[in-house]
Amino acid sequence: MLQKFDVNDRVLGQNMFINDEVQYNLIHRICESKSSNCLKTTDGTMVFAQSEGQNGWLWISKELAYDKKNNLLLELLEILKGSTLPGVTGDPIIVESFAQVYSEANNLQYFPHMTMEAYSCSEVRKPIHVNGELHRATRQNVETVAKFLAGFSDGAYGVMVDPASQIPAAEGLIGTGNLFLWYVDDQPVSMANIAHRSPRHARINAVYTPPVFRKKGYASAIVAELCLFLESEKLEPMLYADLKNPDSNKVYQNIGFVERGKIVDIKFFSR
Template sequence: MEPHHWQLTDDLTEFLHLADDFLRSRPALHTVTLTVSEALRTRGPHTHGAEPPRFGVLREPGGPVRATLLHTPPHPVQLTPLDPAEAAALADRLAEAGHPVPGVWAERETAAAFATAWRHRTGMIAEQTVRQRLYRLAELTPPDRTPPGRARVAGAADRELLARWYVEFVADTGGQARQDPAQWVASRLEHGGATLWETPDGTPVSLAGNLPESAGQIRVAPVYTPAALRGHGYAGAVTAEVSGRAAATGAEVLLFTDLANPVSNRLYQRLGYRPVADFATWSFTAPSG
């Protein structure tokens, strides 16, 4: 595999023309690339001063697409599954192009292979920072006990609460916000993609979001309950509500969990979610001195 087999572009339309069939061939494994590229297509990059998005496809001349790259700075590069030789070719290609790579997010083995290749190619320090598991809903099993209250789809009056919880969720999970909170809220409200669990007196206590259907799948994200309100079953109740509604459309229902949080992993398995694959994020930093 040669570095020039990686074709890089800043043109989203060109990328989707080349890669769409490949991405839709394994939509669960490619779910993040599918949903991010769709958001870029419909809403624009929202770069906030960062570099514009960059895309890439791996294919030998005249051959089919074998893998893709999607990078929305300042976030890590997103990769579909690669073998070590393909990862090494990509590291060479990006280094030759002078493309800065703050980190990588991919299926576990792919992320490790690229981190190793990038370290060897550039001398950067590579550190695994997040481990996640992708789950697919098999058959929804509602919680044995549902807490008092009800689920409702969030509306315009919930904008401030949703923005605050989005910021808290990102901080709680150690991630980076992909959108301005107000823009994130607006995008969720326009398709009913935020559901709240509220107590009998109308107080919101938990959130489960969902992305729009893409390639026959709906991804549940995020699920958040403020720390002081956890342990009452609110997250399970609202996640079951959103999962059931998504499954009723006939879509495949997916979600990611942080493997450092065993409580959430047990919760989703009790609801009927089954593991698909593990993913990892690696961060790259220059050596001191």
């Protein structure tokens, strides 16, 4: 039996989920919104969380037997009948199994859009001999951040956008107080953002260095400094990295991030 829950539910604090929490950290953020569809089994062995119009995130305890996992997928399929699901995200084996039954039931096709590695860092290895210092982004940095966001969109997603179109997003990120820049000689050369804080972790994203400033250790330096900042808050830093980008994965590993599980993002489309 599936039932609704919110971010304060004990299902997100039980050991079964905590064991996979880094891998599924985004579920905390999804469940904070009242408009999200968040479902759990009564015994806490499965969680499904979907922001409106976005992929659903699907977690099933690794302790469950194969046949019980399949039964839960079929139950979820029945619950989601008639709803719109652009895709599903989670452990590669679990979401592949769900994508098969969901696509067959709804006359759809699916494809793996992105595979990510979830990382967490319990001990930071700060890079040495890197020039510069950390600054919190301010309103004076709006145009620079907009350019960085446009570059990030192109590099991470292959989507080219006009930097001017990113000004509202830049203003929003700066307004949170969680966007940081790495400065060298009074010039911003790299960017990173603290996207969200959950009970035990803080998620870093939007890590970007313009091509002209790369290979100088700036991305490593800014992420390492953010990790130290978060450790002072007694939160373990975590992030997701696209496995198609070996350079960024190596940067994170070199400063102490450890692999905590793969996440695949599957999209559905009409036949």
